[in-house]
Each structure stands twice: as structure tokens, then as C-alpha cells.
Amino acid sequence: MRIAVIGAGALGGTFAALLSRAGHEVEVTARGAQLAAIREHGIRLSGGFGESTALVAAAEVLTARPELLLLCTKAQDAEAALAQNMGVPGGLDGVPVIVVQNGLDGVATAERLLPESDCFGLLAIIAANYTTPGEVRITTAAPSYLGRGSGPADAATKHWQAVLSGAVPVIAQDNFIGAQWTKLIVNMLNGLPAITGLTVQEVVGHRRLRLAMTRSMREAVRVAVAHDVHFGALQGLSDARLRLFVRMPLALGQILPLSMKWRMGSVPNLGSTQQSLRRGQPSEIDFLNGAVVREGAAVGIPTPTNAAITALVHEVERTGEFLSPELALARLAAAA
Structure with missing residues (x-):
């Protein structure tokens, strides 16, 4: 599956590396030293999920329309990051989006900017250190929790949970807003x-x-x-x-x-x-x-x-x- 990760920091780099290791075609966005490092030697992952190097496509903005998008920027950068990537050939609206962010507003932001997309949130309890460009160390490996809304996890949530679980432990979360x-x-x-x-x-x-x-x-x-x-x-x-x-x-x-x-x-x-x-x-x-x-x-x-x-x-x-x-x-x- 073609999967895009906007924001290849600690968590974005973690998910990109694990999804690539599971056989998905992954493209990430990054800037500066992080972009240069990923292009030179990939994303080097160590710690709780094992040692691996993921050779993924990397650019400042996406170059191809994905089948699934993970938005992994900091919360304050989410709106601008989505806007900067709207020009990808074929556009982003209609692409399923999983928002991997802290705070309370990420899913609502994605829904507002991409009204035709199915939007979900992912609560990551993984602790990851990213202090050297291109390198992420997992200090605490833990499941992540996927969902949307305040009711039971729906069929679409369970579908994407199954996709992600081939690469990283993910649980379909009931009452996502409460979570x-x-x-x-x-x-x-x-x-x-x-x-x-x-x-x-x-x-x-x-x-x-x-x-x-x-x-x-x-x-x-x-x-x-x-x-x-x-x-x-x-x-x-x-x-x-x-x-x-x-x-x-x-x-x-x-x-x-x-x-x-x-x-x-x-x-x-x-x-x-x-x-x-x-x-x-x-x-x-x-x-x-x-x-x-x-x-x-x-x-x-x-x-x-x-x-x-x-x-x-x-x-x-x-x-x-x-x-x-x-x-x-x-x-x-x-x-x-």
C-alpha cells in the first residue's frame, strides 16, 4: 500500500520505518537536516521495536497521492502542513487520514480541510527520542489507539487498525474522544x-x-x-x-x-x-x-x-x- 507520512519526526519517523519494514511503499515529508539525513541513509530505528533502517522516499512536500495518509506533525503545524501538501497530483481530499498528534483538535482540523476524507485519530503512547537527524530511538514500546467519535469503534476504524497492526501494535479504541x-x-x-x-x-x-x-x-x-x-x-x-x-x-x-x-x-x-x-x-x-x-x-x-x-x-x-x-x-x- 502507498502510505504517506507528513512530518517525519520522532513518531512520524517511527511509523514510517515500521510501515516500510512491513512492506508498504512509504513517502515522508521532512525539511533541513532531517530531510538530508533520510535521503542519505534512510530512517534508522533502534530501541523497543528493534534495529532497522528504512529507505523511504522523502521530500519537502508529497510527490504522489497516497492510499493512506498519516499526519504526524506537531499540533500547531497540522493545518499548514496539510495546506502545503494539497497540491499533490490528484489532491489529498478523499484520502483516508490518520492524525497522530497530541491535544484535542487534530481530527477536527483534518475533517475541516479534507471534507471528503475519512479521518481518524491515533493516540501514540510510544516514547521516542529524536535528537539526531534521521535517527529515532524507541525508549518505550507500547500500543497505539485508533478511533474516532465517542461511540464504539466502527468498521472503518477496525479496517485501518488491521492494516497498521501488520507493522506496529494498534488497538481499535472505543470512545475515542474520551481517550x-x-x-x-x-x-x-x-x-x-x-x-x-x-x-x-x-x-x-x-x-x-x-x-x-x-x-x-x-x-x-x-x-x-x-x-x-x-x-x-x-x-x-x-x-x-x-x-x-x-x-x-x-x-x-x-x-x-x-x-x-x-x-x-x-x-x-x-x-x-x-x-x-x-x-x-x-x-x-x-x-x-x-x-x-x-x-x-x-x-x-x-x-x-x-x-x-x-x-x-x-x-x-x-x-x-x-x-x-x-x-x-x-x-x-x-x-x-
Whole structure:
């Protein structure tokens, strides 16, 4: 099958390499050093899914209409990336699209720009480090979750799940919208590592940073509950567990980030937001902690911890300097 991957970063590179290894004809879009590296030696994949090199077609924009499109850019780049690739011979409208992004808005963006396309979301729990052009290291191999809407997984979802599962573990997800909110809770792991330059494991291992992370997760859960969200089951998290978490005393609630650290394993994980900053790229923090702030404002739920984390990540973007844990905690306390 001809499969296109727009955005060959950590996750895009992972899916492109695994789909190519499974025998699909893959074309990716990339820029700069990443594009040059892929053209020179392919995508080198290592870690949790094994060692392989995928020799895939690569260009700044797609050159051929695919049979399936994976949109793997950062959330803030999704609309522009789709628009830049509309000129592919035969166009993109009508091509099935799987949006592999954090946040809550990706599928809706694809549906708006490609009204004739079947659009799905894929929640990737894979942890991948991409700090060297053309090379991706999987630090945590995990299934991904495919779906759309808030009902049971439909026949089209199950069809594409079967296609993808020939290359990478994929589960057809019921209540996908609820699962997006569950993934957003998981993504609260990203902000504090991006502020401090520590790994996710180091942040969770730091008692006071872990408490701040727990506060950010609790705010996110409260916002979702106020929106009448029924959380989708994902990576050991469920609606019942998350509603219990938000009712626990803060000290007991720390069990949630600690359990996530345990699932992550011992291989250092920088988090996708910190990786973007280390590459000198804008982060998607406005679609993670920033999304909690926006959705909280819509229902009158205060989100001071998420607002402070969002602001501090943008500060690190501007200055290029990480904050010490002590300074980050002082700034968080002042904002709260």
C-alpha cells in the first residue's frame, strides 16, 4: 500500500520505518537536516521495536497521492502542513487520514480541510527520542489507539487498525474522544521536563516537582469532568480511576505520575516537548497544558498550575535556558 507520512519526526519517523519494514511503499515529508539525513541513509530505528533502517522516499512536500495518509506533525503545524501538501497530483481530499498528534483538535482540523476524507485519530503512547537527524530511538514500546467519535469503534476504524497492526501494535479504541482526554492527562508528563531540562523519570522522582505535576493532572481531570467527558480506558487509566484520583488528597494522588513512571521504564525519556526545545523548534505546549487552560476557562474551572507551566515553557522557548528545579518551583508557587 502507498502510505504517506507528513512530518517525519520522532513518531512520524517511527511509523514510517515500521510501515516500510512491513512492506508498504512509504513517502515522508521532512525539511533541513532531517530531510538530508533520510535521503542519505534512510530512517534508522533502534530501541523497543528493534534495529532497522528504512529507505523511504522523502521530500519537502508529497510527490504522489497516497492510499493512506498519516499526519504526524506537531499540533500547531497540522493545518499548514496539510495546506502545503494539497497540491499533490490528484489532491489529498478523499484520502483516508490518520492524525497522530497530541491535544484535542487534530481530527477536527483534518475533517475541516479534507471534507471528503475519512479521518481518524491515533493516540501514540510510544516514547521516542529524536535528537539526531534521521535517527529515532524507541525508549518505550507500547500500543497505539485508533478511533474516532465517542461511540464504539466502527468498521472503518477496525479496517485501518488491521492494516497498521501488520507493522506496529494498534488497538481499535472505543470512545475515542474520551481517550483523547485520558491521553491529555498522560501528556501532563511533558511540561515540567521541558522547563527544567530533566528527564520525565527525574521529574517524577523529585518530590516537589512530582506534586506540581500531580496538581496539573488534577486540574486537567476537573476540567474534563466539568465538560461531561467520560474518560476512555487507556494504558491502565479509566474513567473510574481518574475520577477517584481527583477526589484523593494531593499526597495520595502522586501515585498516578509514579505509576506512569513505572510503565515508562528506566531508559531516560526527555518528553516530546523538551525534545522540540532542544532542537530549537516551537513546542506544542499550547495544545497540552494550554488546552487545559482554555477548556477550563470555558467552564469556569481555575487552572493556575497549567497556566504557569504553559508560560514557563514559552519562557524557555524564548531564552533557550532551562530553569533549575528550585527556580521552577518558586515561579510555579508565585503564579499559583
